[in-house]
Amino acid sequence: MSLTLQNQVRIVIIILVLLWLLSHALFVGVQNFFKGWEFGTLLLAIVIGIGAANLLARRTVSLYRTAVAQEDLPVAKRKYQMMHNFWKRRGSETIKTYGINLLILEANYREAIEKLQMLDIRRIGKKWAPIVTTQIAWCLTQLGEPGKALELVQPLKHQLESMGPESGCYGHLVLGVAHFLLGDSNEAVRYLEKANSTTSPSRKSTVLLYLGESYAALGNAEGARLAYQHAHEALPTGRFGITAMERIRQGGQTFP
Secondary structure (H helix, E strand, O other): OOOOOOHHHHHHHHHHHHHHHHHHHHOHHHHOOOOOOOOOOOOHHHHHHHHHHHHHHHHHHHHHHHHOOOOOHHHHHHHHHHHHHHOOOOHHHHHHHHHHHHHHHHOOOHHHHHHHHOOOOOHHHHHHHHHHHHHHHHHHHHHHHHHHHHHHHHHHHHHHHHHHHHHHHHHHHHHHHHHHHOOHHHHHHHHHHHOOOOHHHHHHHHHHHHHHHHHHHOOOHHHHHHHHHHHHHHHHOOOOHHHHHHHHHHHOOOOO
């Protein structure tokens, strides 16, 4: 059984304090504890321990994000539970967003929308409001309501682009998928080609799958085949990567 994040942090701090006690017992003497600079070094050891604990917490967040990007649901759930238990008394609103990501990964879009709408934006920061809105819009596209999704994200396009490449790609993905589902494949291709610069394997696979669908709708069979192939290569075990392989097989195509 793996250690919880809390226990990992406790072990790090205990080890540092014990090392401090041992080193001072050997080189200073037990009777000279807490005299002069020794007390300061103890505080330093505690500060180092807290720093190490923060590094452990950040590593857990990083592993969670990697698992989500790889659509590795068991690992993502495990890391989420560790974060939830560690930060349950603080940062709870941010932790909720991590749980919502899992709902979206599981294609549980209706519940994801409900939880997104219940978030207290003031607690997670108003600058993240466009991302929350974009997540709602993505869920709407998957629930067959692309018109509503377009209405939500279109006004946020430039704001999302200014938030960084990945946020911009997310916005372009939602816009592209919404246009495709509304029957405007030319506009869908324009946005999806922009979204294809994403570095997330899951998102890239999704972008390429819908790019293939858009090319197919436009009668570009070769473009569709290549997009499906690249969607599968981006994340072979992911939901949209698997769908891309099915599209290739349906078309009688095989990888070279």
